[in-house]
Amino acid sequence: MDIRRLSLAEWDEALPDDGFEVFHTPEALETLDAHARGELRLYGGYKGEQAIGLAPVFVREQAFGTAALSPPPGFGIPRLGPLVMPTSPKQRKRERVNGRFAEGLLEEVDVDASTTLFRMVCPTSYADPRPFGWSSLSVEPTFTYHLPVDGDTDAILKSFSKSLRREIRDAEDVDCSFEVGDREDVRRIYEQARDRYAEQDRGFTMTWPYVRDLTDALSAVDRCRPYVVRDADGDFVSGILVLYSNDAAYFWLGGAVATLEGTTVNSALHWRIVRDIAADEPLGSVDTYDLMGANTERLCRYKSKFGADLVAYYTVESEGAGMRAAKTAYRLVSR
Numbered sequence: 001m002d003i004r005r006l007s008l009a010e011w012d013e014a015l016p017d018d019g020f021e022v023f024h025t026p027e028a029l030e031t032l033d034a035h036a037r038g039e040l041r042l043y044g045g046y047k048g049e050q051a052i053g054l055a056p057v058f059v060r061e062q063a064f065g066t067a068a069l070s071p072p073p074g075f076g077i078p079r080l081g082p083l084v085m086p087t088s089p090k091q092r093k094r095e096r097v098n099g100r101f102a103e104g105l106l107e108e109v110d111v112d113a114s115t116t117l118f119r120m121v122c123p124t125s126y127a128d129p130r131p132f133g134w135s136s137l138s139v140e141p142t143f144t145y146h147l148p149v150d151g152d153t154d155a156i157l158k159s160f161s162k163s164l165r166r167e168i169r170d171a172e173d174v175d176c177s178f179e180v181g182d183r184e185d186v187r188r189i190y191e192q193a194r195d196r197y198a199e200q201d202r203g204f205t206m207t208w209p210y211v212r213d214l215t216d217a218l219s220a221v222d223r224c225r226p227y228v229v230r231d232a233d234g235d236f237v238s239g240i241l242v243l244y245s246n247d248a249a250y251f252w253l254g255g256a257v258a259t260l261e262g263t264t265v266n267s268a269l270h271w272r273i274v275r276d277i278a279a280d281e282p283l284g285s286v287d288t289y290d291l292m293g294a295n296t297e298r299l300c301r302y303k304s305k306f307g308a309d310l311v312a313y314y315t316v317e318s319e320g321a322g323m324r325a326a327k328t329a330y331r332l333v334s335r
Helices: 008-014 026-035 091-108 153-159 162-172 183-199 208-219 266-278 297-306 321-334
Strands: 002-006 039-047 050-062 065-070 116-121 138-148 177-180 224-230 236-244 248-254 288-290 309-317
Touching: 002 008, 002 091, 008 026, 008 039, 008 050, 026 039, 026 208, 039 091, 050 091, 138 297, 153 266, 162 266, 162 297, 177 266, 183 208, 183 224, 183 236, 183 248, 208 224, 208 236, 224 266, 236 266, 248 266, 266 288
Parallel strands: 065 116, 248 288
Antiparallel strands: 002 039, 039 050, 050 065, 116 309, 138 288, 138 309, 177 224, 224 236, 236 248
């Protein structure tokens, strides 16, 4: 297999029709390249002139050595990592393509060097991380919730828990509106999320210029929508930034707890998002609502009410005492 470094235009041409995350899109990667420290390297694995593997990696030289990361930390990216597109349906050949691409990629980033820190959080479509484990890297599963969305909204609503359906009905009786917002609402959602993190004494690493540039770039290609709740006077109450790949809508930012007339309104906002997906808005190919994480018990108590499927994805990283020290140093330098 031939491993090549790609331009952004070549990456765009090689990207498959499905199976990728929203942050694999050229618009998202270009924005990250402008804001993240380090060099964005776009790797393609080719058989002849056909791309059968892709991986974006941010490479950053530090005092302790080299960090090769996908995604870079601090930008609200849950998953990035490798995409593999075997041409054969046969399991043996698919495993061979996956193994050779992983081997070639690790060689390119010099993962065997004692001073290289390697970390990838793989997309949900990447189901076989074994070649990375066979290369002495740590492989750990983590989880998200995927809600399948088709045109039958009645069936989807029935799959929700009784308490969630009640919250939706109660909110729909309140004098408020659930709608797609505008660019100013993106800023309001960002600030509300930032303030909520500060109230909880939790670190919030995303800057407004980054969120602004990312949402502008993705909105231009119908891959971002700010959904908002407004009160009877038309004032902003709460909101959710939704991002879109070809397959999924992602609950990316926002959703701070909000009430009107003593009634929680965010469940009804999620329901508006789901109904729009079912109506093929804004992309007809989207058939999944990704609730973005199922790894925090407190949050899972709410997210599990949607009756969504639990889906695994994998974190691949260097291990050992030396790498733990390097990761600590990287986090300190990143701040």
